[in-house]
Amino acid sequence: MNIPALLFPDLALILIGWLLYRHAGLGAQFWAGAERLVYYVLFPALLFGAIVRNPLSAGESLPMIAAALGAFGVGVLLGFAARPALRPVETLFASGVQCAFRFNTYITLALALRIGGSEGLSLCALIVGFVVPLANLAAVYALARHSGAGVLAELARNPLVLATLAGVATKAAGLQMPEPMDATLQRLGQAALTLGLLCVGAGLRLERPAADAPGADPARRRSALQLTAWFTATKLVAMPLTALLIARALQLPPLHATIAVMFAAMPTAPASYVLATRMGGDGPFVAWLITVSLLASLAGIPFWIALA
Structure with missing residues (x-):
């Protein structure tokens, strides 16, 4: 597997998005609208179609899902361990x-599709459906100042969760999509991957956050640097290592193992910035973490895929 060639198209789209944001004059409002379109329309269509279209069952994929959930659990535990440790x-x-x-x-x-075609995309869609609710719950919990009543309501409206559940239910019922509907979903899915990666590039923030700037309060600056190293190492080292060990222990098929490890090695979510800002957190610091995670993953993803 030629991993650099495999990653190049997706990295090129991210770079193009970064250049467009800075030089095309489209404005922040355009990119905010594009992200909403991807999140609420295009990606749900991609997930639903991928699950319904391919002959996979959650039961056959449970060992792979277990590896992904194990890696996610380690990420949560180590992430929250930063509080008493640092x-x-x-x-x-x-x-x-x-x-x-x-x-x-x-x-x-996008990478699951390039690695495993439609089967890889379907496997990854199952992982997304299982992990997204748990990840959102843990993320909101860290920022919540009141009860978690609003958390459950937010998960119930999450378009990625709803699309995954709908796809699994449709598959379990043995229903088939008419060809015109399937073709429409495929076109929406293709747009999701392209536009989504462009939005990732547009969201890159290379400037240092105020908490990490040279003139910041020394304690706050030290804390920002420590947390950046801790969270990045947890996401890009501890999680994929855990997924790899579980995959080998369970003797997963090659594609299942690769998808599970690849998932665990992914950089953090751009939506983290939206959540932090909406709930009164430090948005610039989170934007910095997102950018560091993405840039560091450019070296980590090929390494972990090669091991898997």
Whole structure:
């Protein structure tokens, strides 16, 4: 498997998105609208179609899902362990801990399709359906100041969760999509991957956050640096290593093992910034974590895929 050639198209789209954001004059409002389109329309169509179209069952894929969930669990545990271990600034911790275990859905699905075709995409869609609710719950919990009543309502409206559940239910009922509907979903899915990766590039923030700037409060700056290293290492080292060990222990088929490890090695989710900002956290610090995670994963993803 020529991994650099495999990754090049997706990395090129991310770079194009970065260049368009800075030089095409489209504006932040355009990119915000594009992200909403991908999240609420295009990606749900991609997930639903991938599950219904391919002959996979959750039962056959349970060992792979177990590897992904095991890696996710390690990410959550190590992420929250930063509080007693580092005694960080609370706002920075609450805002950034989600970056230790959340994953970039855009890159995950695009790369799964390139690695395993439609079967790889379907396997990855199952992982997404299982992990997204748990990741959202853990992320919101870290920032919540009141009860978790609103958390369950938010999960019930999550379009990725709903699309996955609908796809599994349709598959379990033995229903088949008419050819015109299937063709429409395939076209929406193709648009999701392209536009999603462009949005990833547009969201890159290479400037240092205020908490990490040279003139910042020394304690806050030290805390930001420590958390950046801790969360990035958890997401890009501890999680894929756990997935790899579980995959080998369970003797997963090659494609299942590769998809599980690839999922665990993904950079953190751009949506982490939206959640932190919406819930009163430190948005610039989270934007910095997202960018560091993405850039570091460019070296980590080929390494972990080669091992898997």
